Amino acid sequence: MIYSNWWKYVGAAFVLYSIIGGLLFVNPNNLLFLDETVRNLNFHVPMWFAMIALLFISVINSIRYLKTFDIKYDIIASKCAAVGVLFGLMGLATGSVWARFSWGDWWTADAKLNGAAIGELLYLAYLILRNSIEEPSKKARLSSVYSIFAFPIFIVFAWIYPKMVTNSMHPGSGDTVGFNKYPLNNNLRMTFYPAVIGWVCMGWWMTTLLIRNEFLILNKSKNKTPD
């Protein structure tokens, strides 16, 4: 999946479709209190899906590294986490703008928002931890172990804990139901699912570019003739 191409075009086509359809397919009579901003579902939520998918690939490769001690799995794990963090920041930023005009503030003390922010910081710490260790094998080993702890804690903070609290304004957590329970017609679903698949593919594409670049550097240093 790193060197094949077809899924890149599938992802790009799905995202382009979700941009066009996401803006045009919504029925204005069914927008509830969100008004026109309901379209953000096609753009804000897929950021988090892409992030979780990348972090999942990251932790799988951290485990594979600890099993084999092959540095290439550590490269995959670290680059997935880096792009995952980028998608998380995009999710936080887009959510913040959406919150300003739906709830009245850029940031509210909501379990979902704070949980997602803590999860984000967990992975920022992962990247900082990596950069602070010079020796490659030690760096790979420590960050792989950290990653195995970070992933479940991230899922708990960003996903499970917001569902357990009694009060939350964010859809799908606390006492607020998710979009799947809203009395909307299926026009949202028609673009939302392709948008999720599309953005996961886009995220993986962006990650593979970084991974392949690292692999090239790795090969270059391996093939260097000793002089």
Add this chain to the structure above:
Amino acid sequence: MKIKLIFLFLLSFIANSLFAQTQDNPFYSNGKIYVVVTVISIIFTGIIIYLIQIDRRLRKTEKELKDKN
């Protein structure tokens, strides 16, 4: 090359509707939302072309390295 030609074809198709100022032109209806859709689509397509080009450059270097060994 093929992708660029397809993109050019789509662009000419969009441009054709942009310049036709008739009443039934969709770009003038529904509060001109189609204009926004076109703008965002052009930006996104641009980013995709950029990604494809980085991808090809990487592939070239990968091939060179493979041939050398």
